[in-house]
Amino acid sequence: MELQVALDVLDLPAALTLARQVAEHVDILELGTPLVKSAGIAAVTAVKAAHPDKQVFVDLKTADAGELEAALAFEAGADLVTVMGAADDDTVRGAVAAGRKYGKKVVADMITVTDNRVQRIREVAKLGVAFVEIHAGLDEQARPGYTIDTLLRDGREAGVPFSIAGGIKADTITAVRDAGATVAVAGGAIYNAPDPATAARELKHHATH
């Protein structure tokens, strides 16, 4: 299973510092949505230039104008870009069309889709995304009683390639791997750790052993 770090910081220097600290332990460097909003799409080019050997994932969470927004990220150097799984089918199709044009991948972020999630995962998979990200966002994670168990259950049931995001930590990443995820996304467990490099190394170890 691959490990994706979410660079959920608010400026490019902080993102480049965090990326440099953890890159050797991760497969995918994600520019988080707040980073792109704060630093702009040029941050994608800067992260890719600093780490040409890594896959660069841009979490646009596009809700409309899928082809236009995905193309912006691919032009800037993105290898993968997200579109909202909850968006209109034509928005997903548009992002997928841009992915085909640039030879890059589109991921459907299933954040906010909680009712009939397995059904929607299968629908967006048929629209041509590379995989779906089954995702509980930071606000959902903050609610009492939150666990990643329902994400893992739906990933197992859906029968299509998926990643998991939702507060993954060292003590939950093994369950993510065992559920069959192709990618585990970790943000807070890395950027909030006293030593992000050590945290990323430990997560990568659990992801692969």
Ligand SMILES: O=C(CO)[C@H](O)[C@H](O)COP(=O)(O)O
């Ligand atoms: O996209 C995000 C929030 O919308 C985060 O990047 C994603 O949830 C991963 O971070 P964490 O491991 O802290 O949940």
